[in-house]
Amino acid sequence: MSEFNLSSLSVMMPEIFLAIAAMVLLVAGVLRGNQSTRFICNAAMVALVVALLIMLGCEPSGDIVLNGMFTHDPFTFFMKFLIIIGLIVTLALSVQSLYQDAIIKFEYPILVLFAGIGMLIMVSANDMMSLYVGLELQSLSLYVLASIRRTHLRSAESGMKYFILGAISSGMLLFGISLVYGFTGSTNFDVIASTLAGEVSLGGVIGFVFILAALAFKISAVPFHMWTPDVYEGAPTPVTAFFALVPKIAAMALIIRLLFIPFFAISEQWFQMVWFLSFASMAVGAFAGLRQHNIKRLLAYSSIGNIGYALIGIVAGNEMGLSAILVYLTLYMVMTAGVFGIVLCMRRDGAAVESISDLAGLSRNSPWLAYALALLMFSMSGIPPLAGFFGKFMVFQAAVHSGLYILAVVGVLTSVVAAYYYLRIIKTMFFDEPADKFEGNIEFGRKLVITLSVAFIVLFILNPSPLVEMAQSAVHSLF
Amino acid sequence: MIDFPILSLLTFLPLVGVFFILIIRGDEDIVARNARRVALYMSGFVFLLSIYMLVQFDPASADFQFTETREWFAAFNINYRMGIDGISLFFVLLATFLTPICILASWKSIKTRVKEYMITFLILETFMIGTFCALDTVLFYVFFEGVLIPMFIIIGVWGGARKIYSAFKLFLYTLLGSVLMLVALLALYVQVGTTDISMLIENPVVRDVQMWLFLAFFASFAVKMPMWPVHTWLPDAHVEAPTAGSVILAGVLLKMGGYGFLRFSMPMFPEATEYFAPMIMWLSVIAIIYTSLVALVQEDMKKLIAYSSVAHMGFVTLGIFSATTQGVEGGIFQMLSHGIISAALFLCVGVVYDRLHTREISRYGGLVNNMPKYATVFMLLMLASVGLPGTSGFVGEFLTLMGAFQANTTIAVFATTGVVLGAAYMLVLYRRVVFGESKNKDAAAMKDLTKLEYSYLVPLVLIVLWLGIAPSYVMDRVSPSVEKLLGQYEAGLTVNDNIGQNIAQNINEGTINE
Numbered sequence: 005m006s007e008f009n010l011s012s013l014s015v016m017m018p019e020i021f022l023a024i025a026a027m028v029l030l031v032a033g034v035l036r037g038n039q040s041t042r043f044i045c046n047a048a049m050v051a052l053v054v055a056l057l058i059m060l061g062c063e064p065s066g067d068i069v070l071n072g073m074f075t076h077d078p079f080t081f082f083m084k085f086l087i088i089i090g091l092i093v094t095l096a097l098s099v100q101s102l103y104q105d106a107i108i109k110f111e112y113p114i115l116v117l118f119a120g121i122g123m124l125i126m127v128s129a130n131d132m133m134s135l136y137v138g139l140e141l142q143s144l145s146l147y148v149l150a151s152i153r154r155t156h157l158r159s160a161e162s163g164m165k166y167f168i169l170g171a172i173s174s175g176m177l178l179f180g181i182s183l184v185y186g187f188t189g190s191t192n193f194d195v196i197a198s199t200l201a202g203e204v205s206l207g208g209v210i211g212f213v214f215i216l217a218a219l220a221f222k223i224s225a226v227p228f229h230m231w232t233p234d235v236y237e238g239a240p241t242p243v244t245a246f247f248a249l250v251p252k253i254a255a256m257a258l259i260i261r262l263l264f265i266p267f268f269a270i271s272e273q274w275f276q277m278v279w280f281l282s283f284a285s286m287a288v289g290a291f292a293g294l295r296q297h298n299i300k301r302l303l304a305y306s307s308i309g310n311i312g313y314a315l316i317g318i319v320a321g322n323e324m325g326l327s328a329i330l331v332y333l334t335l336y337m338v339m340t341a342g343v344f345g346i347v348l349c350m351r352r353d354g355a356a357v358e359s360i361s362d363l364a365g366l367s368r369n370s371p372w373l374a375y376a377l378a379l380l381m382f383s384m385s386g387i388p389p390l391a392g393f394f395g396k397f398m399v400f401q402a403a404v405h406s407g408l409y410i411l412a413v414v415g416v417l418t419s420v421v422a423a424y425y426y427l428r429i430i431k432t433m434f435f436d437e438p439a440d441k442f443e444g445n446i447e448f449g450r451k452l453v454i455t456l457s458v459a460f461i462v463l464f465i466l467n468p469s470p471l472v473e474m475a476q477s478a479v480h481s482l483f
Numbered sequence: 484m485i486d487f488p489i490l491s492l493l494t495f496l497p498l499v500g501v502f503f504i505l506i507i508r509g510d511e512d513i514v515a516r517n518a519r520r521v522a523l524y525m526s527g528f529v530f531l532l533s534i535y536m537l538v539q540f541d542p543a544s545a546d547f548q549f550t551e552t553r554e555w556f557a558a559f560n561i562n563y564r565m566g567i568d569g570i571s572l573f574f575v576l577l578a579t580f581l582t583p584i585c586i587l588a589s590w591k592s593i594k595t596r597v598k599e600y601m602i603t604f605l606i607l608e609t610f611m612i613g614t615f616c617a618l619d620t621v622l623f624y625v626f627f628e629g630v631l632i633p634m635f636i637i638i639g640v641w642g643g644a645r646k647i648y649s650a651f652k653l654f655l656y657t658l659l660g661s662v663l664m665l666v667a668l669l670a671l672y673v674q675v676g677t678t679d680i681s682m683l684i685e686n687p688v689v690r691d692v693q694m695w696l697f698l699a700f701f702a703s704f705a706v707k708m709p710m711w712p713v714h715t716w717l718p719d720a721h722v723e724a725p726t727a728g729s730v731i732l733a734g735v736l737l738k739m740g741g742y743g744f745l746r747f748s749m750p751m752f753p754e755a756t757e758y759f760a761p762m763i764m765w766l767s768v769i770a771i772i773y774t775s776l777v778a779l780v781q782e783d784m785k786k787l788i789a790y791s792s793v794a795h796m797g798f799v800t801l802g803i804f805s806a807t808t809q810g811v812e813g814g815i816f817q818m819l820s821h822g823i824i825s826a827a828l829f830l831c832v833g834v835v836y837d838r839l840h841t842r843e844i845s846r847y848g849g850l851v852n853n854m855p856k857y858a859t860v861f862m863l864l865m866l867a868s869v870g871l872p873g874t875s876g877f878v879g880e881f882l883t884l885m886g887a888f889q890a891n892t893t894i895a896v897f898a899t900t901g902v903v904l905g906a907a908y909m910l911v912l913y914r915r916v917v918f919g920e921s922k923n924k925d926a927a928a929m930k931d932l933t934k935l936e937y938s939y940l941v942p943l944v945l946i947v948l949w950l951g952i953a954p955s956y957v958m959d960r961v962s963p964s965v966e967k968l969l970g971q972y973e974a975g976l977t978v979n980d981n982i983g984q985n986i987a988q989n990i991n992e993g994t995i996n997e
Contacts, residue, residue, distance in 0.1 A: 382632055387658075388625035397621070397665075401559075404669040412669070416662035423658055427635070427651060435639045435647055465625070472558035 012069035014062055015076040018055040018084070019124050025051035026117040033110035041110045045099045048113040049092055052120070056088045066481055068130050072192045075130040082478035083127045083257040086334060090250035091120045093341045096449035098242030101348050104444065105240055105356065107153050115152075116246060119145035123254035127261075132181045132191035135258065139177070139222075143170050146251060150239045162238025169231045173221035180214025183207055193266040200269035212267055216277060219262070222255035225315060226284035229308045233296075236304035241356055244300055245344035248307055253333050256314060260326060263318060264482050271321060279319050283414055285312030290418035293425045298358050299347055302425060303340075306384065309422055310336050313399050316411050320402040323479050328398035330475035335383075335395040335461070342380045342457030345450050346373055351443055360429060365438025374433045376458045381430050383461045385423035391464035398472070485539050488551045490565040490616045493529055493536070493579065497605035497612075500525030504602050515597035519590060522601035526583040526608060533579040540572055545963035547618060547681065556621070561678050564618035569964030570745050570815060571615040573957060574738055577822045578611040581734045585727035587939040588830055592726060592837050593641060600641060604727070607633040611735050615742060620668045620678045623746075627739060628661050634728070634736065642723040649716075649723035656716040660706035667699030671751070684750040687975050697755035700748050701763075708740030710763075710800060711770035714793045721789035722842070726833030729785060733792050734826035738818045741799050745811070749803070750968055753975030760804040764887065764894050767804070770797035771901035778908040784832045784842045787912055788825060791868065794901055795821045801898055802883030806972060810886020811965050812958060817879025819957065820867075820950055824876055827864045827943040831857070834936055835916075838929045844912065849921030854931045858917045860940050865913045867947045869906045875950035 013020065029044050029051070036043075059081070066077035095113055102108055122142030129135035147170060151163020185191050187207035188199040200208060217228060224232040236244050263274055289309020296302040314336070317329035350357050367374035383392035396419060403412040446454075464471075503525075504518045541548060547566035555563035567575060585604060593600050610633070613626035631654055639650035672678050674688050687693065706713045717737075721729045749756050771794045778790035795817065802814030834857060835850070836842055851858040867874035870881075880902060887895040921927040932940070950957065 385658075387632055388628050393625070393628075397669075400666060401669045401672070404666065405673045409666075409670075412666050413663070416666055417659070420655060420659045420662055424651070424655060427654060430635075431639060431647055431651070434636065435650075467555075469555075469557045472556075476558065 012067070015065070015067060015069050016074055016128070017062060018059040018088075019121055019128075021058055022051060022055045022117060022121050022124070025055075026114055026121065029117070030114050033114060036110075038108050038110055041102060041108045041112065042099060044110045045095050045102070045113045048117050049095050051117070052088050052092045052095070056085070056092075059084060059088070064481075068194075070134075072194065073131045073134040074125075074128050076128055077481040078478045079261070079481050080128045080257070082330060082474065083253060084124050086253050086337060087120065087123050087127065087250055090253060090337055090341075091116060093453055094242070094246040094249055096453055097245055097341070097345055097348055100447040100450060101240070101242045101356075104351065104354075105153070105242075107240055107242075109152060112149070112152060112242075115145045115149050119149070119246075120250070123250065126254050127257045129258070129261075130193050132185065132193075135262075136177065136181065139258070140174065142251065142254065143174065143222075146170075146247070149243045149246065150235055152243060153240045156240075158238040159240055162235045165238070166231055166235045169221065173218040173228070176214045176221075177218035180211045180216075180218065183211025183214065185211075187211065193261070196266035197268060200267065204270055204273075209270055209273055212270060212274070213277070215262065216259075216274065219255055219259050220281055223252050223259065223311050224304075224308055225281040225311050226288040226308060229285070229288065232308060233301045233304040236300045236307075237298055237358070241300065241344070241348050241358075244303075245340075245348065248303060248340050248344060249337055252307070252311065253337060256311075256329065256333060260318065260329065261482070264326070275319060275321065278315055279408075279411065282312050282315035282319055282411060285309060285315065286415055286418040287312075290421035293422060296425070297360055299350075299360050299363075299429070300358050302360065302429075303343065303347070306422065306425075307340075309418065312418075313396065313415060316399050316403050316408065316415060319408060319411060320406040322402070322406060323476065323483055324405055325399075325402035326479040326482065327472065327475040328395075328402040330478060331398050331472055332395040334471060334475070335391050335464070338457050338460050339380050339383055339392060342376065342454050342461070343384075345454040345457065346377045346380075348450065349373060349442055349444070349446055352440060353443075360432055361436075362439060363429060363432045364436040366433040366442075368438045369441045373454075376454055377433060378430045379458055379462060381426040385426040386419050387423075389465045391461035394464065394468050485536070485549060488549075488565075489532065489536050490549050490567065490612075491551060493533055493575065494565070494609055494613045494616060496529050496532070497525055497582075497608040500605045501602050504598055504605070507598070518598040518601040519586065522586045522605055523583060525605065526579070526586055529608070529612075530579045530583055533576050537572065537576060540567075540960060542569075542960045543963060545569065545967035550618070559678075561621050562619060563622060564679060565616045565622075566618045567616055568967075569961045570968065571742065572960060573815070573819050574615040574735070574742055575612055577738065577819060578608060578615065578735050581730060581822070581826055582608045582611075584826070584830075584939045584943070585730050587935065588730065588833060589725065589727045590935060592833065596640065600637075603633040603636050604731075607637070607731065611731075611739075614739055618680045620671065620680060620683065620747075622678075623680070624661075624665060624668060627743075628658075630736060630739070631657055634732070637728040637731075638720060638724045641725040641728070644723070645719070646723045649719040652716045653720040656706055656713070657703075660703040660713075663699040664703035667696045670696060670699075680746065684971055687751060687753065690754045693752040693755040694758065697748060697752040697759060700743065700752070701759070704740040704743040704748065706740075707743070708737060708796050708800065709793060710740075710766055710796070711773060711793065714770070714774070717793060718786050718789040721792075721829075722783060722785045726829060726836065729789075729829040729833075730826040733788075733829060734822040737792065737796055738822055741796070741803065741814060741818050744800070744803050745815070745968065749806070750971045750975065753972045756804070756806070756972070757976060760806060761891065761894075763804045764801055764891060767797040767801040768894050768897045768901075770794060771801070771898055772904065775901050775904035775908060779904070779911065781908075782844055784836075784844055784912065784916070785829065786842075787844070787908060788828050788832065791905065791908065792821065792825050794905060795825070795868075797901070798880055798883045798898070801894070802879075802886045805883075805886035805890035806969065807886040807889045808962075808965060808969060809882045810890065811969065812961055813879055813882025813884075813886055815961055815965070816875070816950075816954065816957065817883055820875035820879045820947070823943055823946050823950070824864060824867050824874075827940060827947070828868060830936075830940060830943070831861050831864060834932065834940075835929065839925055844915050846923060847916045847926050848919045849927065850917045850929070852921065853927055853929055856931050860932070860944055861917060862913065863944055864947065865909050867951070869909050870902055873948070873951045875947050875954070877951060878954045 064081035125138030147167040153159035187205045221228040293305035317325035383390035386396040550566035553563040610629040617623035774793040781787035802810035867876040870876040
């Protein structure tokens, strides 16, 4: 037992700061009521930027503090960086929609902040306990967010669905943790790792399976993906954007840490399971997306497929694979931010429209939006010279390097299938006869997000190395 | 020699044009007019620059010239490498030559979204030139695959009635082939440890691996080429594409497949090439005969020429995989010649299509009466396509058949029947469109070639004749590189690959986890 000292808290300064900021904002919101929503959104963004700066200030030393509960190494640094950026982008995208959709609730930015804190803790967890606490803080905030438009039937339904399924997965997680604890005698990752390295017990493996299943639910890997399309469709679009952008990155970081630190000794066992998750997610994501008419459902299937590609990196099981995942997730987040920025602009007659056919003839009505979305879609289908190609390139490179030829071939083939539905969106925008214009102007924050996202995917090819090198050094700390 | 990075300039100058077009402001007419001009000037300048490159090209050397190396994707040790040899030289010229012609051909016929159209064509030019200049497999892939984006948009936006179906078919067919090549590229990278094309040629992988990689590359290039039986996307794409789209498709994009065979398949996988060559030659013969027969019964002019393209590209693969000097040189020459002739034929179809808005052969007839100049130009091109001596078509077909004879007499005999069939369908087309009675008043009232149409048809006709009469200018520059290629191929067949054995073992064990 290491003794507690204040300096050890410096590693978790960003979380502490955000927690305090969130609570202060909560009080401010309660006092000033819902008309302060915009102010609180902006203040939350400022708080996140400050948290980011604090994090940049503290060295990711890899120290484990709070009796082995919490760690901060280059890997968590990279993931937290992504998460905080994702949170800022979410808020920047959603302010305008909150007002348009009349979800003027000051709780929205605060719940986003709390969910964010939960994710940061998850990513830094070095113990099953801190993992569970972080995960639940995140999940509870997300359940509420999904049903934040509570007078709206679909939003309430999606929140309910998400809550029930999420609760089951949390239960499985707890059950798995208790089994692992029972068979290894500890909840600490390092202790579990050394115990399992000595002797692999069947009970430990079963416990691990429960944990993996619960986390597969969080990243919506097939066969635990059923909730995704419904929740994506039902939740208000800004919330969907949030779901698509951030929580999966946190859950993926958690999976990576679990598989490569406490459970690395049983990699032979998890290799097959993750192989299947990856294979099935790619296939379902590609084929089930073909028949979707709702753009949010389509993006849900697209995210399932993309998780499948990212999982290839885990199956590859080496530094190359993991750095590929990090690059893949980063690029995916950038593209998703742009896509949702545009989906949020789809409004007619004072309500959001969500059908793909609503995009018809967008290239005539708002050409820049159409070009932006077309570039994003080509990038999502992995066509060079856009950034999406490099994500796929690295993942498949890792797969081929580790001899996973089947996954690589399945991956490229499903990416052709998926290209069909991405192309269908481009087709609708460019080749179909124009429908009515979308109404409402685009606020600065959203415009900025879309512009940055498109600029990033177009210009990424000029110098892909820095991101890749960052990912490589981040992953290096896990081995 | 040239002391500035001419290949990068050629490749990326069109993007500068794109930038200029993007900043044009004003009402639609002004934008359209200026966009056309910028695109024409820019592509014209790129063409002049490529002529300068041709003049500076050292014909005696078989090595890559004008090479550039710059750090690009350092984390993966993938560099930006450009360079051309005798094989790629003329493909670059083909691309730089046909782009301004396409822009001229679209001057009047494209009336909607002119700005976007010109932008797409300039972007397309960048990708085309880049494909032929890239000396790194990943860079090559980026350009090769990038072509799909502008092509999809050209067909989808400015195409005919079934444009959406055709655009999707083109995109997904080619993508399917290409992604398999991507996996093969990655496997090659993992095996040899580099993406540098010349290094990959020097370090061939073991035979078993070659077989798989060859098939993956074949999937991509055969679709692009296109070879029978994966050619079905081509007639659809051609029929629905606007005239200039067809010109680029037939003129340059199909050549990427043949170029790929020469740059990757043959030198990198010599043993697999030798193993699969007979099969590919038979496929080529089937393509030649089958698509010629199909062409005979077409009622749509563009479809007929599209099928004839498949047949002509059959001669190319026949020549290349005969792996003889005449065959390979003939294959390259046939690609160049077909690039010019088919481009010109599609332009000829475009000329009458712009007047009558139909491509149905039966709606025309007797054009010789009211369009004598058109009839003359069309006849020259038709005869060139048939392979009349004195035109470029003859040289290519003759050389490829000569190469095929050396490799396999039976195949060559069958292939030669394709020449006869080729004459049949082209002559039938010409007779039905140009001679005979005029069948409707509109066709009889059509005006002869305009100055604009002259401006893009005459250069093509002159080149067809020049290539036919004096092929040596091209051949002198192509042969050293072809000799080198065949030298590498022969060396690859006899190489004793001890190093490769170890890698093969790793593959067979299929080890994971580091």
